[in-house]
Amino acid sequence: MGHDALARATPARADDAWLHRSIELWLPLATDANERYDWGYGGHDIERLIIVALPDLERADSSDAARAVLWFCHRRQHSAGAGR
Amino acid sequence: MTAHPRGNRRSSLHTFSRRLLIIRALLREPLDREQLIAVIRRELGDEAYPEQATIALKHDLDALKREYDCVIRHQRETGRYELRDLGKLALLDLPDACLEALAFIDSSFPEGAAVPATIAIRALLQRIEQLLPDERRAALRTPSPVQLQLGAGGDPARIDQATLRALRRAITGRRQLRFAYFSSHDTDTPRTHTVEPYRIFFSDVGHGYLDCTHVGATPSRGELPGQWINYRLDRIVPKSATVLGQMLPPTRRQPPSYTVSYTLSARVARHRNVAHLFPHSQFVWHDDGSASVTATVTDLWQARLTLMRYAGACAVTGPPQLVTMMREAVAEMMAVYGLAGAPAPE
Numbered sequence: 001m002g003h004d005a006l007a008r009a010t011p012a013r014a015d016d017a018w019l020h021r022s023i024e025l026w027l028p029l030a031t032d033a034n035e036r037y038d039w040g041y042g043g044h045d046i047e048r049l050i051i052v053a054l055p056d057l058e059r060a061d062s063s064d065a066a067r068a069v070l071w072f073c074h075r076r077q078h079s080a081g082a083g084r
Numbered sequence: 085m086t087a088h089p090r091g092n093r094r095s096s097l098h099t100f101s102r103r104l105l106i107i108r109a110l111l112r113e114p115l116d117r118e119q120l121i122a123v124i125r126r127e128l129g130d131e132a133y134p135e136q137a138t139i140a141l142k143h144d145l146d147a148l149k150r151e152y153d154c155v156i157r158h159q160r161e162t163g164r165y166e167l168r169d170l171g172k173l174a175l176l177d178l179p180d181a182c183l184e185a186l187a188f189i190d191s192s193f194p195e196g197a198a199v200p201a202t203i204a205i206r207a208l209l210q211r212i213e214q215l216l217p218d219e220r221r222a223a224l225r226t227p228s229p230v231q232l233q234l235g236a237g238g239d240p241a242r243i244d245q246a247t248l249r250a251l252r253r254a255i256t257g258r259r260q261l262r263f264a265y266f267s268s269h270d271t272d273t274p275r276t277h278t279v280e281p282y283r284i285f286f287s288d289v290g291h292g293y294l295d296c297t298h299v300g301a302t303p304s305r306g307e308l309p310g311q312w313i314n315y316r317l318d319r320i321v322p323k324s325a326t327v328l329g330q331m332l333p334p335t336r337r338q339p340p341s342y343t344v345s346y347t348l349s350a351r352v353a354r355h356r357n358v359a360h361l362f363p364h365s366q367f368v369w370h371d372d373g374s375a376s377v378t379a380t381v382t383d384l385w386q387a388r389l390t391l392m393r394y395a396g397a398c399a400v401t402g403p404p405q406l407v408t409m410m411r412e413a414v415a416e417m418m419a420v421y422g423l424a425g426a427p428a429p430e
Contacts, residue, residue, distance in 0.1 A: 017338055021382055023363040025285040025295060025314075028390060031359050032288035043360030056199045061248060063286035064192040065202050072201035 019051065026050045026057055026066075033070045049073060102132055103144050107154065110167035111211065114159060117141060148173075169214070176215035183224050186212060190224070242318045243292055250325035251294055251317075254281045258332040260299060264324035265315060269305060274321050276302045280332045284317070292317035297337055312339040312382060344387055345378045345402040352397045361390050384409060 030050050034041045041049060050057070053073040060066040102124055109115055109123045121137045133140050145165065148154040153171025158164075178186070186209070193205045213221055247263070254261040261281045264274040279296035286292050293314040298307050307313065348358060350373025358367065362379030369375050381387045388409045391398050400410045 018336075020341075020363055020380070021295070022283075024381055024383065024386070025283075025293075027361060027363065028288040029286055031361060035359070043365050046360055047363060056201060057285070058283055059199045060202075060284075060286065061194075062192060062243070063288075063290040063292070065199060066286045068193065068201040068205060069199055072204065 022054055023047050023050050026054075029063065029066055030070055033067055037071070037074075039074055049077070052077065098128075098132075099144075099147075102128060103148055104173075106141075106144055106148065107167065107170065107173055110156065110165060111214070114162070114164035114166040116163040116165070120165065167214075174215055174217045176212065177217060177220060180223075183220065187224055244318075244320070244322040247320050247322055247325045248284075248317070250327055251281060251284060254325075254327045255283060257327065260328040260330040260332065261296075262326045262328055264321035266319045266321070267305070274324075275305070277307075277315070278328070279313070279315070280336070282332075282336060285314075294320075310337050310339075314383065314386065339382045341380050341382050342384060342387075342403045342406065343378060344381050344384075344400070344406060345376065346391060346398050346400045348375045348377065348394065349397045349399075350374045352394060362387065388413060 027046065027050065030046050033039070034046055049070065053069050056069040056073070057066055060069055105124055105127055106120060109120060115123065117138060121133060121141055124132045124141075145156055149156060152173050153169075154167065154173060155169035155171065157166045157168055159166055189205065190209055193202045193209070195206060213224065216224065251261065253259075260278060262276060262278045265277050266274045278299040278301070279294070280299060281294055281296050283295045284292060285295060293316060296313055296315060298311045298313045299309055301307050344362060352358065353369070353375035354373040356367075356369060356375075358375060358377070362381050365377055365379040367375050367377055384403075384406050387406060391400060391410070392413060400407050
């Protein structure tokens with residue numbers, strides 16, 4: 001899901017400032033997950049992962065749930081890439 | 085008629101395998117009659133069922149219910165069979181440590197969450213629980229005196245669930261929120277904060293935060309209306325959160341954003357696998373192994389906290405406010421370690 005899809009998922013909020021703030025807030029956890037699970041994402045890939053996962057991340061009620069969201073999102077992206 | 089003990093043994097083994105296969109297939113998902121027969125034939129060959137496969141399948145299902153106390157319901161509307169309880173075939177016994185790990189996951193991903201990732205985890209837990217014998221299922225529900233620690237997962241139990249619900253209500257309803265809060269400066273009495281709440285997020289060390297625009301605090305400690313503040317969820321006093329009638333503005337008041345710049349020493353940057361800690365980070369790698377980094381942030385307090393992880397391997401060069409904050413933090417640490425009079429490093 002790219003920027004357009006995110007805009008549909010979070011109407012009236014997915015402006016640049018909103019997105020920038022979202023990335024800023026979720027980056028420490030996403031970076032930690034990237035290192036912990038050895039996903040090998042570069043910086044911009046992590047930002048993209050956050051953007052794709054954002055609608056679900058915003059509903060997470062614990063850091064474990066947020067990690068699970070990132071995990072599933074990573075797997076989905078990975079299998080979509082492998083299927084091409 | 086001559087008895088054929090070896091043939092009978094083979095036949096009953098075959099029947100047993102078929103019945104186990106039915107259970108295995110139903111554990112995955114409810115299936116209708118034709119699908120079950122197809123699974124059996126695919127795994128055990130076409131001869132697994134005689135011509136009257138439907139009747140034979142019914143015998144198998146009846147036997148599973150009668151002999152093994154399995155609870156298998158036929159869903160009339162879909163024509164599928166659903167495995168509700170494994171009865172005597174609940175064969176997954178687990179050591180206490182594994183049960184405790186399971187209980188930890190269970191409490192970390194409670195029922196009712198609407199996030200797809202956690203729905204999948206709930207489904208997995210339900211399957212595993214289904215495979216446990218009754219007494220182990222009961223043990224799973226009994227609090228253990230041993231507390232499992234899984235590192236950076238945080239402690240979701242410390243976040244008051246009623247508070248979390250009130251916060252969600254305020255965010256979804258776009259309404260102001262008031263709550264009593266212990267900041268790190270409030271040691272005895274919490275202060276009352278009124279905020280415009282926008283989202284909940286979690287840090288890498290497991291803390292949950294409410295991302296807000298500050299409206300007011302009583303008494304005030306210098307917080308400015310319009311300032312963006314992250315409140316720790318576990319420091320909001322339980323039962324104090326009240327959703328107010330005042331609506332949020334149509335668009336959030338924008339905070340200032342800052343260009344953060346810092347240099348990482350060769351000690352951490354030499355291999356060029358430096359963590360990407362801020363949005364739109366730009367790295368310039370130097371010949372001596374060090375790196376200069378620039379990024380844009382809206383939260384200097386968070387940036388300070390993040391960069392402190394590098395200790396002496398990071399020198400912040402901008403913006404001036406962040407340089408001041410880092411100096412203050414370092415001075416505080418020097419005082420803590422009795423180095424208040426130490427000369428500043430070259």
